[in-house]
Amino acid sequence: AGEDATFETKLAGGEHSGEAATVKVKVTAVKERELPEADDDFAQLASEFDTIDELKEDLAKQAADAKVAEQGAEARDKVLDALVEMVEIPVPEKVIEEQISQHFDNPQADADHD
Numbered sequence: 001a002g003e004d005a006t007f008e009t010k011l012a013g014g015e016h017s018g019e020a021a022t023v024k025v026k027v028t029a030v031k032e033r034e035l036p037e038a039d040d041d042f043a044q045l046a047s048e049f050d051t052i053d054e055l056k057e058d059l060a061k062q063a064a065d066a067k068v069a070e071q072g073a074e075a076r077d078k079v080l081d082a083l084v085e086m087v088e089i090p091v092p093e094k095v096i097e098e099q100i101s102q103h104f105d106n107p108q109a110d111a112d113h114d
Helices: 040-046 052-086 093-105
Strands: 004-010 020-026
Touching (some): 040 052
8 A cells, every 4th residue: 555656548438538648546555355265164154055065066057057058049049040041031012012101101201311
């Protein structure tokens, strides 16, 4: 604490985003957070498990399940994209005419194009 530093950087946001700036910082305090030991007592306190090994096993299973779900969603999206490319859905002429009519017969149509 009590130390300072000056450095050059580009601003990341705001009205001066991208502009070069000289930044001076001063460390006023240093705090350290003490985390509990990852042991059986922690597992019992932080979860429904009695041992840290059970907790780790469950966390690993959750991570694996999430990965499988993510891969499934990606596969589904790829299949849907491929199907959309392969399938041509004809739009009836009547629908096209109605859409055109609605668009040009609408008194606010001109206002929508400003």
